[in-house]
Amino acid sequence: MERERQYVMQTYARYPLVLQRGKGCYLWDVDGKRYLDLLSGIGVNALGHSHPRIVRAIREQSVKLVHCSNLYYHEWQGKLAERLHQVSGLQRTFFCNSGTEATEGALKIVKSYGNRVSPEKNEIIALEDSFHGRSLGAISITGQPKYRKDFEPLIPGVKFVPRHDLGALEAAVNERTAGIVLELIQGEGGIYPIGEKMTRTARELADKYNALLVLDEIQCGVGRPGTYFAYQLLDPPVMPDVMIAAKPIGAGVPIGVIMTNEKAAAALPAGMHGSTFGGGALACRVGYECMLLLEELMPHIRQVGGYFKSQLVDLSRKFGFIKEVRGQGLMLGVEIEFPCKQFVTDALAEGLLINVTHEKVVRMLPPYIITEREVDRAVRGLTRVFKKVGKTPA
Numbered sequence: 001m002e003r004e005r006q007y008v009m010q011t012y013a014r015y016p017l018v019l020q021r022g023k024g025c026y027l028w029d030v031d032g033k034r035y036l037d038l039l040s041g042i043g044v045n046a047l048g049h050s051h052p053r054i055v056r057a058i059r060e061q062s063v064k065l066v067h068c069s070n071l072y073y074h075e076w077q078g079k080l081a082e083r084l085h086q087v088s089g090l091q092r093t094f095f096c097n098s099g100t101e102a103t104e105g106a107l108k109i110v111k112s113y114g115n116r117v118s119p120e121k122n123e124i125i126a127l128e129d130s131f132h133g134r135s136l137g138a139i140s141i142t143g144q145p146k147y148r149k150d151f152e153p154l155i156p157g158v159k160f161v162p163r164h165d166l167g168a169l170e171a172a173v174n175e176r177t178a179g180i181v182l183e184l185i186q187g188e189g190g191i192y193p194i195g196e197k198m199t200r201t202a203r204e205l206a207d208k209y210n211a212l213l214v215l216d217e218i219q220c221g222v223g224r225p226g227t228y229f230a231y232q233l234l235d236p237p238v239m240p241d242v243m244i245a246a247k248p249i250g251a252g253v254p255i256g257v258i259m260t261n262e263k264a265a266a267a268l269p270a271g272m273h274g275s276t277f278g279g280g281a282l283a284c285r286v287g288y289e290c291m292l293l294l295e296e297l298m299p300h301i302r303q304v305g306g307y308f309k310s311q312l313v314d315l316s317r318k319f320g321f322i323k324e325v326r327g328q329g330l331m332l333g334v335e336i337e338f339p340c341k342q343f344v345t346d347a348l349a350e351g352l353l354i355n356v357t358h359e360k361v362v363r364m365l366p367p368y369i370i371t372e373r374e375v376d377r378a379v380r381g382l383t384r385v386f387k388k389v390g391k392t393p394a
């Protein structure tokens with residue numbers, strides 16, 4: 001911790017916890033204390049820690065080929081892209097290394113698509129309280145002033161609308177709109193589903209005005225909602241033109257993807273985009289294994305996610321300060337009446353890793369392999385944390 005303070009840029013406010021190893025849903029610190037991981041590295045370690053099949057894939061691939069650049073082919077990029085196509089219904093994938101990098105690429109697709117129609121078609125619609133990453137492009141469409149204010153001026157032509165305001169969305173979209181960017185369940189913004197009406201209206205408006213619908217599934221997708229992607233929760237699904245995903249795909253190995261239909265892919269022909277590390281052999285091999293495991297886990301995610309949510313709803317009946325329990329699958333939020341960052345520290349003492357987002361929302365993104373027994377353990381820990389507030393359960 002001292003070395004970090006001396007040599008690492010101080011961009012993060014870290015908790016005083018030095019983690020050393022992990023197995024399944026548990027992590028151990030350097031003193032040997034065990035923690036139940038309800039956050040999965042902010043949605044990354046979706047298969048838990050040291051999953052034997054992921055460890056084996058890393059081992060086998062690391063002694064064969066880690067990276068060879070996108071000047072050549074390797075065995076795994078095509079296989080992973082094919083698998084992603086099968087589960088998403090989208091035709092093409094561009095591989096990169098993080099959510100933010102995927103957002104940047106999606107913005108370039110939107111800009112290029114608009115430019116091909118007309119030089120005036122350069123506006124982007126995004127939502128208030130959204131989060132799309134930390135690069136200049138990503139914060140340009142992130143509807144939270146705290147991430148933007150020190151870096152103005154950002155990309156011009158971005159309009160923000162409140163997440164449930166259909167009228168505002170309709171008023172914002174016009175012939176100049178090149179793209180509409182949505183998270184179907186806002187993560188950083190407090191685990192808020194934006195709802196079917198808003199999603200379908202965005203699709204209709206994008207069609208009406210020849211704009212691209214971009215869905216950011218970086219936090220709410222890749223199995224977390226109990227379907228491969230959040231747009232598949234709707235029946236019939238609302239298909240995006242562009243979808244970006246990252247976090248769990250590499251089970252901890254960095255990988256991000258931009259997926260598109262043919263129309264959107266045509267806006268980014270050869271030479272217009274690239275990424276040195278993107279789609280490396282190791283990342284794609286692990287991503288492929290992860291997608292196989294995901295297929296096996298999908299019914300479990302729905303089942304255990306439903307169980308976890310019902311337990312949290314029970315908890316909300318016992319503690320009057322819980323305003324609402326939200327979320328889908330294993331993306332769950334508990335909104336508290338007051339700012340509750342203290343819960344994170346209290347939970348650490350209880351051996352639980354949780355997070356508070358948007359000041360008042362306890363956010364849980366547990367590994368997909370979590371069991372009901374582990375959920376019970378989590379709920380017992382949370383009960384002890386909530387009791388510390390001083391209000392006794394009814």
Ligand SMILES: Cc1ncc(COP(=O)(O)O)c(C=O)c1O
Nearest residue numbers: 098099100131132133187218219
């Ligand atoms: C919805 C969403 N988009 C984009 C990002 C940025 O992803 P990354 O941190 O991998 O760059 C995140 C990260 O939390 C996210 O939740």
